[in-house]
Amino acid sequence: MRHPALTVLFASLLLNWSHASHLVAGDAVFSRDGKRIYVIAQVPLKPEGKSYSERDYKPAVEEIDCEAKTIRTILTTEYLRGIACTHENKIFCTTESALHSFDPITGTLTKIRDAAAGTGFWRVAYDPKSKALFVTTDGKTDPLFMLKQSDEWVPVRMRRHPYPSCLVFAANGDLFFAAYGDLWHGEIQNDEGYFSLAAYRYAPLATLETANTTPAEIGVSDIGVAGDAIYVQLARMGGSGDGWLAQLARPRRKREEYGMDLAFTPQERLPIYERALHSLKILGDDFRAGGICVSPDETRVHYVLRGKHWLVTNGRTEELRLTKK
Numbered sequence: 001m002r003h004p005a006l007t008v009l010f011a012s013l014l015l016n017w018s019h020a021s022h023l024v025a026g027d028a029v030f031s032r033d034g035k036r037i038y039v040i041a042q043v044p045l046k047p048e049g050k051s052y053s054e055r056d057y058k059p060a061v062e063e064i065d066c067e068a069k070t071i072r073t074i075l076t077t078e079y080l081r082g083i084a085c086t087h088e089n090k091i092f093c094t095t096e097s098a099l100h101s102f103d104p105i106t107g108t109l110t111k112i113r114d115a116a117a118g119t120g121f122w123r124v125a126y127d128p129k130s131k132a133l134f135v136t137t138d139g140k141t142d143p144l145f146m147l148k149q150s151d152e153w154v155p156v157r158m159r160r161h162p163y164p165s166c167l168v169f170a171a172n173g174d175l176f177f178a179a180y181g182d183l184w185h186g187e188i189q190n191d192e193g194y195f196s197l198a199a200y201r202y203a204p205l206a207t208l209e210t211a212n213t214t215p216a217e218i219g220v221s222d223i224g225v226a227g228d229a230i231y232v233q234l235a236r237m238g239g240s241g242d243g244w245l246a247q248l249a250r251p252r253r254k255r256e257e258y259g260m261d262l263a264f265t266p267q268e269r270l271p272i273y274e275r276a277l278h279s280l281k282i283l284g285d286d287f288r289a290g291g292i293c294v295s296p297d298e299t300r301v302h303y304v305l306r307g308k309h310w311l312v313t314n315g316r317t318e319e320l321r322l323t324k325k
Contacts, residue, residue: 027082027123027222028293028302032089037064037302038104039291040080040093043073063104064302064309064322071309072325074107082123084133092133094121099135099147113153116142123166127188128296129173134188136164146188146195156188157196164197168223171298174253175199176230181206181219181237183230183276185251187260200262200269202251203276205234214239224292225250226301226312231283233290233303243287245305249279 028039042057059079063072082094083102091102093109099121100109115121119139126133133147134156143164144156158164166178175186177199186199206219215238222233230250235243251272253260263269284305291304301312302320309320 027080028291029083029085029091030293030295030300030302031085032087032296034295034297034300035066036104037066037293038062038083038085038091039064039293039302039304040083041073042079043075061102061104061107064320065325066311066320069320069322070325071322074104076102076107076109078109081121082125082135084124084126086126086133087128087131092124092126094124094135096120099124099133113147125167125169127169127173127175128171129169130188134167134169136167144197154195157194159196166220166223168225168294170225171296174225176202176223176225178220178223181208181217183220183223183232183248185253186262198260198262200264202272203248203280204273205232205246205280206237216242218242218244222290222292224294224301224303225298226294227298229301231292231294231301231303233292235287235289241287243289244285245283245289245292245303247281247283248276251276 028037030037039062041060041062043060045056045058059076061074061076061080063074078095080093080095084092091104093100093102098114099112101112102109115137116139119137122136122138124133124135135145135147137143137145140162142155143162144158146154146156148154161179164177164179168176173187175188177184182201183203183205184199185202186197189196189198206217208217215236217237218234219237220232221235224231228250229247232246233243234246263272286306289303289305291302293302294300299314303310309322311318311320
């Protein structure tokens with residue numbers, strides 16, 4: 001099974017040579033104070049308009065100053081797959097082989113932990129409620145780990161569904177992620193030090209097919225959770241091209257003493273799907289769309305669409321006209 005983020009990465013590498021810089025895996029994060037945005041990107045080494053191969057790009061992070069309306073390119077020594085920011089304003093990044101801390105002033109990556117032999121890291125997400133980092137892997141047995149302290153690496157049990165991606169935590173600890181191209185909603189549960197993922201499919205957004213052709217399946221590849229809405233990137237799950245940026249209502253699930261109420265009967269679940277899909281709005285089509293991230297107070301949303309940076313503040317959308325720094 002190909003990981004959704006890998007599909008977006010391949011699409012970017014093969015089809016976006018003409019852009020001054022482009023996103024990788026659509027991952028981005030706000031700083032703790034909400035004044036800056038960090039977006040994973042790649043920078044071309046050749047003049048615009050020339051032919052490109054993967055060797056002609058340098059890995060980078062783009063730093064956006066929301067107040068000064070500037071953008072600065074920070075070159076990195078390795079290609080990044082995920083980025084997250086903690087309540088202490090510390091930035092962490094994943095590469096295929098390791099979890100790193102990241103210094104935006106110097107661009108320095110400092111290794112925190114290597115991936116297990118034969119396993120690759122994908123995204124990293126920060127839960128502001130538990131103050132813990134979570135890293136997804138391509139391992140079928142242990143696809144999700146929690147870094148509770150600097151030296152405590154804890155597997156999180158995920159039964160039946162081994163490929164979570166695009167993890168995002170809301171301020172209240174709610175977890176959203178993609179699996180099989182659909183949008184899921186849940187939480188990390190702690191039973192006396194034994195951690196597990198409890199979640200349900202909130203919105204069936206994947207368009208699945210089978211044919212003796214290049215895959216045309218579409219699924220969730222990036223997620224941002226604001227106060228009253230969820231923003232998602234829908235992209236090809238195989239092949240290249242085709243993509244949309246969309247918005248839908250944020251779910252509200254009741255919590256019991258034992259945890260989140262997970263409806264499972266058809267009478268309970270189908271109305272959830274109906275409400276979610278009825279609220280869906282397509283904001284634009286662009287297979288390069290992404291860079292979705294939400295401010296810590298959940299009032300602002302950043303995304304990239306048709307090569308432009310956009311900021312949504314309490315439902316009002318504006319283009320960020322940025323000056324290179």
